[in-house]
Amino acid sequence: MVPPQARDDADSAGSLVYRQSIWTRVTHWIWVIALFFLLLSGFQIFNAHSTLYVGQQSGFAFDNDVLRMSAVRTPDGLVGRTAFMGHEFGTTGVFGVSGPMDDRQIRGFPSTLTIPSYRDLATGRVVHFFFGWVFVVTLFVWFLASALNGHLRRDLVPTGRDLADLPKDVADHARFRFHHTGRYNVLQKLSYCVVFFLLFPTIVLTGLTMSPGMDAAWPWLLDLFGGRQTARTIHFLVMALLVLFFIAHIFMVVAAGPINELRSMITGWYRTDPKKGADASQ
Numbered sequence: 001m002v003p004p005q006a007r008d009d010a011d012s013a014g015s016l017v018y019r020q021s022i023w024t025r026v027t028h029w030i031w032v033i034a035l036f037f038l039l040l041s042g043f044q045i046f047n048a049h050s051t052l053y054v055g056q057q058s059g060f061a062f063d064n065d066v067l068r069m070s071a072v073r074t075p076d077g078l079v080g081r082t083a084f085m086g087h088e089f090g091t092t093g094v095f096g097v098s099g100p101m102d103d104r105q106i107r108g109f110p111s112t113l114t115i116p117s118y119r120d121l122a123t124g125r126v127v128h129f130f131f132g133w134v135f136v137v138t139l140f141v142w143f144l145a146s147a148l149n150g151h152l153r154r155d156l157v158p159t160g161r162d163l164a165d166l167p168k169d170v171a172d173h174a175r176f177r178f179h180h181t182g183r184y185n186v187l188q189k190l191s192y193c194v195v196f197f198l199l200f201p202t203i204v205l206t207g208l209t210m211s212p213g214m215d216a217a218w219p220w221l222l223d224l225f226g227g228r229q230t231a232r233t234i235h236f237l238v239m240a241l242l243v244l245f246f247i248a249h250i251f252m253v254v255a256a257g258p259i260n261e262l263r264s265m266i267t268g269w270y271r272t273d274p275k276k277g278a279d280a281s282q
């Protein structure tokens with residue numbers, strides 16, 4: 001029999017619930033590693049031609065670039081320039097031109113953001129290809145396991161009641177008022193649905209569209225995304241959206257309680273809020 005004091009302590013601290021399955025936890029950390037290498041190796045590949053286009057063609061003869069990182073030689077040395085949708089900005093030291101003052105290099109992204117850090121397109125492609133397939137296989141395993149164990153239907157797909165609570169949930173998050181219930185709130189469900197059902201499939205398919213071999217096998221990919229150059233631009237855009245999601249995700253983990261959140265994603269166990277009235281009885 002549990003002593004009354006022990007029950008009171010458990011109520012005041014909240015109870016531990018098993019929130020994350022082994023499939024979710026393992027795939028989560030594999031994605032963390034894979035996406036890190038995909039991002040930095042992707043920057044290495046981007047640096048080989050640091051311009052994005054919309055349409056089937058690319059090059060100086062076509063005025064269809066939407067993003068361009070370049071360098072201009074001036075009497076004072078190399079100057080980095082980044083043009084976005086016709087608007088140009090000076091980005092020396094970050095984009096276009098980077099490196100120490102005595103050894104400036106012309107490159108889109110700086111060496112601190114690429115794998116490998118030196119210019120090596122071949123290695124960048126090998127790393128990107130390897131972790132790309134790690135990501136795809138893990139994503140397939142996660143979808144299959146989540147469909148079979150009910151995780152998709154039970155935890156991720158928002159219900160009508162969830163959507164009705166959306167205004168309140170937005171207001172609570174704006175005030176940094178978090179509720180640890182052992183279930184995903186509606187903002188989490190909506191954001192995860194966007195990532196898993198829209199952004200992840202799009203970044204995989206646009207990546208395949210940039211492969212000449214896949215274009216030969218699946219020519220409909222070129223029609224779907226409006227050409228290889230447009231697919232490359234969409235690929236880059238989705239990458240930027242995923243980076244913003246990761247930043248927001250990490251920020252919310254820290255704000256909501258990093259120990260509890262990390263324990264959940266490492267062991268599966270999550271501590272919920274104390275029962276109502278428990279604090280008042282202390």
